[in-house]
Amino acid sequence: MVKKLKKVDAVIVGSGWVGGIAAAELTKAGYNVVILERGKNKKHEDFIGTKDELRYSRRYELMQELNKDTITSRNSMDKEAIPVRNNMNARLGNNTGGAGVHWNGMSFRWMPYDFEIYSKTVERYGKDKIPKGCTMQDWGITYDEIEPYFDQYEKTAAISGEENPLGASRSDKYPNPPMKDTPNIRLFTKAAKALGYHPYRIPSANASQTYTNPDGETINGCVYCAFCEEYGCDFGAKADPIGTVLKTARKTGKMELRNNAFVNRVSHDGKKANGLIYTDTTTGEDFEQPADIVVLAGFVFTNIKLLLHSKIGQPYDPKTGQGIIGKNFTGHFNNLSTYIGARGFFEDKKFNNFMGAGGMGSSVGDFSGDNEDHTNLNYLHGYEVHYSQLGSRPIANNSVPYDTPGWGKEFKKNSIKYYNRNLFITAQTGFLPNKNTYLDLDPTYKDALGNPLLRVTVEYTKQDIERAKAGVARCEEIMKEMGADKMNVDIVRDDTVFDHKFYTDHFFGGAIMGATPENSAVNTYSQMWNMENLFVVGGSSFPHTGNYNPTVTIGAFAYRAAEGMIKFLKEGGNLAVKPLEENA
Amino acid sequence: MADQQPPKDVNDKSQHEQDMGRRNFLKNTGLVAGGLVGGSLFGGLISGGLNKTNEKNDKTAGNDSTNGIEITQARQFFTRHQDFKVLNAATELIFPEDDLGPGAIKLGVPYYIDKQLAGRWGVNARDYRHAPYAIDLKDVDQTAGPGGEQSILDRGMIFLQGLRKMDEESQKRFEVTFDKASEEQQIEIMTDFEANEVKMKGVKASEFFILLKQATLEGAYCDPLYGGNINMEGWKMKEFPGAVASYANYIESDEFAKLDPVSLRDYQGH
Numbered sequence: 001m002v003k004k005l006k007k008v009d010a011v012i013v014g015s016g017w018v019g020g021i022a023a024a025e026l027t028k029a030g031y032n033v034v035i036l037e038r039g040k041n042k043k044h045e046d047f048i049g050t051k052d053e054l055r056y057s058r059r060y061e062l063m064q065e066l067n068k069d070t071i072t073s074r075n076s077m078d079k080e081a082i083p084v085r086n087n088m089n090a091r092l093g094n095n096t097g098g099a100g101v102h103w104n105g106m107s108f109r110w111m112p113y114d115f116e117i118y119s120k121t122v123e124r125y126g127k128d129k130i131p132k133g134c135t136m137q138d139w140g141i142t143y144d145e146i147e148p149y150f151d152q153y154e155k156t157a158a159i160s161g162e163e164n165p166l167g168a169s170r171s172d173k174y175p176n177p178p179m180k181d182t183p184n185i186r187l188f189t190k191a192a193k194a195l196g197y198h199p200y201r202i203p204s205a206n207a208s209q210t211y212t213n214p215d216g217e218t219i220n221g222c223v224y225c226a227f228c229e230e231y232g233c234d235f236g237a238k239a240d241p242i243g244t245v246l247k248t249a250r251k252t253g254k255m256e257l258r259n260n261a262f263v264n265r266v267s268h269d270g271k272k273a274n275g276l277i278y279t280d281t282t283t284g285e286d287f288e289q290p291a292d293i294v295v296l297a298g299f300v301f302t303n304i305k306l307l308l309h310s311k312i313g314q315p316y317d318p319k320t321g322q323g324i325i326g327k328n329f330t331g332h333f334n335n336l337s338t339y340i341g342a343r344g345f346f347e348d349k350k351f352n353n354f355m356g357a358g359g360m361g362s363s364v365g366d367f368s369g370d371n372e373d374h375t376n377l378n379y380l381h382g383y384e385v386h387y388s389q390l391g392s393r394p395i396a397n398n399s400v401p402y403d404t405p406g407w408g409k410e411f412k413k414n415s416i417k418y419y420n421r422n423l424f425i426t427a428q429t430g431f432l433p434n435k436n437t438y439l440d441l442d443p444t445y446k447d448a449l450g451n452p453l454l455r456v457t458v459e460y461t462k463q464d465i466e467r468a469k470a471g472v473a474r475c476e477e478i479m480k481e482m483g484a485d486k487m488n489v490d491i492v493r494d495d496t497v498f499d500h501k502f503y504t505d506h507f508f509g510g511a512i513m514g515a516t517p518e519n520s521a522v523n524t525y526s527q528m529w530n531m532e533n534l535f536v537v538g539g540s541s542f543p544h545t546g547n548y549n550p551t552v553t554i555g556a557f558a559y560r561a562a563e564g565m566i567k568f569l570k571e572g573g574n575l576a577v578k579p580l581e582e583n584a
Numbered sequence: 585m586a587d588q589q590p591p592k593d594v595n596d597k598s599q600h601e602q603d604m605g606r607r608n609f610l611k612n613t614g615l616v617a618g619g620l621v622g623g624s625l626f627g628g629l630i631s632g633g634l635n636k637t638n639e640k641n642d643k644t645a646g647n648d649s650t651n652g653i654e655i656t657q658a659r660q661f662f663t664r665h666q667d668f669k670v671l672n673a674a675t676e677l678i679f680p681e682d683d684l685g686p687g688a689i690k691l692g693v694p695y696y697i698d699k700q701l702a703g704r705w706g707v708n709a710r711d712y713r714h715a716p717y718a719i720d721l722k723d724v725d726q727t728a729g730p731g732g733e734q735s736i737l738d739r740g741m742i743f744l745q746g747l748r749k750m751d752e753e754s755q756k757r758f759e760v761t762f763d764k765a766s767e768e769q770q771i772e773i774m775t776d777f778e779a780n781e782v783k784m785k786g787v788k789a790s791e792f793f794i795l796l797k798q799a800t801l802e803g804a805y806c807d808p809l810y811g812g813n814i815n816m817e818g819w820k821m822k823e824f825p826g827a828v829a830s831y832a833n834y835i836e837s838d839e840f841a842k843l844d845p846v847s848l849r850d851y852q853g854h
């Protein structure tokens with residue numbers, strides 16, 4: 001039996017950056033909000049004294065446990081999907097604060113090109129340049145329109161950085177200067193400059209100094225402890241939802257965050273969402289939380305699973321190209337779009353590789369997006385090349401040159417010798433949507449409640465392979481200039497297929513935004529076209545993958561969505577057809 | 585750290601001065617100003633972990649020494665001594681003792697693995713465990729992840745079967761148990777497991793090999809609290825300083841920072 005609870009103004013799935021931003025903005029505006037979060041209750045106190053590689057980087061303690069819910073994966077439409085069974089293959093957010101607790105904090109903006117990718121491609125190269133089967137589209141918004149929200153997120157999250165010399169215009173500088181630099185970063189910067197490129201420091205959510213954000217929340221200065229990616233910060237120095245937006249919402253007295261609340265379904269009447277149905281996983285009881293507006297902020301997999309399972313919108317069919325829910329799934333994939341590049345081994349240099357911070361490093365934007373002329377290249381979109389000093393921990397970092405065996409005497413000798421004598425440069429690439437890469441419900445596997453798992457189908461195209469090869473070649477070029485004595489350069493084979501790894505947590509699409517209901521599920525306020533009190537927010541609304549880490553862009557669109565929610569609660573209606581006064 | 589000199593940092597300062605330095609970072613970076621340190625949050629860390637006197641270091645150090653941990657070195661998971669002997673030999677083959685320092689056995693790796701298999705990891709507690717299992721991925725997809733990901737067997741069962749299979753192969757090929765086989769013989773068998781040239785049931789030999797190698801490295805470099813990396817010898821070989829609170833003082837320097845390692849027991853301030 002489902003017990004119906006007292007109605008509130010807004011109910012939100014998920015307490016990550018997206019849910020947190022919505023909660024902060026709605027409660028500041030005076031609305032009552034309930035957040036339903038499947039994971040455990042977490043406070044900063046939980047992260048004190050947790051510099052434990054085995055527990056957090058090998059057993060993935062902060063990530064979603066896959067025993068109750070997971071996804072299935074296949075790399076071609078004619079295969080059966082296999083379930084993603086363990087965290088070696090999926091590091092997804094869970095618990096209060098979501099993935100925003102254990103992220104690195106690399107904080108780039110996506111590019112003007114990204115938001116108008118279709119028009120800009122046609123304008124520069126003509127329609128024929130767009131490959132067959134590619135479903136790229138404009139987002140229905142321009143960089144200039146989203147810029148104020150970028151600024152808002154950067155100020156909330158204490159972003160520390162310097163201007164990208166090739167970047168788009170900004171209304172203000174970063175709220176904090178970049179973090180300190182290191183010999184490793186200096187070496188990369190010098191080499192990149194010598195090659196004529198334009199390196200700059202990666203903007204980070206690891207704060208370079210103690211800072212108080214516009215909501216009055218304080219983020220401490222980072223101490224470069226290097227237990228950052230995959231860990232909660234034990235100094236309160238990495239901006240996360242717990243220390244910022246959730247704290248702001250809590251202060252108002254208008255937010256209730258319910259942990260161990262696993263959302264199963266959106267209740268609705270076909271036109272209007274009534275609320276969320278969830279199970280209290282500590283008792284097994286089912287509840288309905290009614291609300292005036294319903295916000296899906298459970299990350300792309302949950303957002304799309306809930307839409308499909310609740311039968312909202314028309315599911316995408318890759319055979320006919322009809323339907324929208326599940327369309328244009330994209331991401332940064334392990335063996336293609338990130339974590340590949342060139343590793344250099346140095347005989348005479350020793351680096352402090354065990355120090356650093358999650359978002360610390362330097363990036364080259366010369367090949368990002370459409371910065372490079374693609375006329376004579378066999379791919380569209382580009383890649384960003386970076387060196388990042390996030391801190392090499394000893395279990396996970398045992399790199400040896402290719403000519404050393406993988407175990408035994410030589411391996412031990414060289415893995416120890418090179419531990420502080422190797423550096424890695426990686427290229428993060430864009431990924432364009434294609435008609436065969438999408439989300440639907442799995443016909444075989446079920447979650448703990450008996451509902452079908454979400455199925456992910458990813459097919460790489462020739463373009464994606466060529467882009468990846470170009471990125472790796474650039475890493476090799478820079479590493480050579482850095483003076484490495486030996487190099488391991490990753491090889492991207494022509495027949496590389498998706499390896500079922502959901503390691504980056506950079507995944508997008510399935511409820512994409514656009515200017516009209518013909519080609520999108522939501523408008524640029526993340527409001528569903530055909531269910532106006534339902535907001536589907538986060539990476540799920542992005543029509544393709546840019547070549548930068550996504551969270552600043554996710555945060556910006558979350559601020560825009562929150563503005564839309566407030567407007568909707570006041571006036572109702574479709575926000576896209578009635579432009580907001582502030583932006584008109 | 586019983587028999588060690590007071591730890592030195594790059595500038596040859598004593599641990600105590602380093603600690604004072606760290607406290608100043610904490611202050612400078614706003615931890616004190618932000619009100620965190622004074623409250624319960626950092627209390628334990630500051631008094632126990634960061635501001636520890638050498639005297640206290642000496643007292644707690646017994647727990648890090650080889651003697652102190654012997655009491656925890658008994659088998660929780662493995663029931664047959666022979667299985668454990670094969671595990672000893674196999675992990676030592678992957679990570680042998682040499683002039684750099686101890687190998688897997690002296691670092692406590694076999695006991696580390698035994699403890700892990702007896703816990704949540706050994707029974708895949710966090711993992712999705714619903715049928716159908718694609719035991720032979722050929723039919724589905726060869727590119728799926730390592731570590732028995734698609735096997736119906738849990739990690740404990742994979743280890744038991746894998747170790748016994750190694751022993752069996754050794755007896756079949758060389759008429760001697762794996763732990764008594766010569767180094768070349770052991771290498772031959774291990775190489776065949778890595779290349780998936782031995783037939784196992786319900787899991788590929790190469791997947792067992794990956795699990796074994798990963799677990800060996802975990803045992804060599806985990807925090808000593810798990811029973812591996814005894815006396816932080818793994819970290820010392822690798823020049824990884826463990827749970828150091830702050831590197832703010834060192835991060836910009838061109839010099840390599842030679843720091844004595846800090847265990848979680850010290851860091852958390854027990």
Ligand SMILES: Cc1cc2nc3c(=O)[nH]c(=O)nc-3n(C[C@H](O)[C@H](O)[C@H](O)COP(=O)(O)OP(=O)(O)OC[C@H]3O[C@@H](n4cnc5c(N)ncnc54)[C@H](O)[C@@H]3O)c2cc1C
Nearest residue numbers: 014016017018038093094098099104105106263302549551
């Ligand atoms: C290791 C790691 C490093 C990263 N580093 C970076 C980086 O450097 N830069 C960058 O830009 N991005 C990075 N990311 C990505 C970044 O963390 C995400 O983009 C961002 O946190 C997404 O925020 P979100 O609110 O959309 O989703 P999440 O943070 O995933 O929040 C979703 C929340 O919803 C909850 N939830 C899901 N389903 C349900 C349900 N059915 N019922 C109830 N609750 C549910 C989840 O438990 C979770 O708390 C990293 C991610 C990881 C894992």
Ligand code: SF4
Nearest residue numbers: 222223225228233357
């Ligand atoms: S590196 Fe900085 S931001 Fe990251 S966990 Fe350590 S102190 Fe926090």
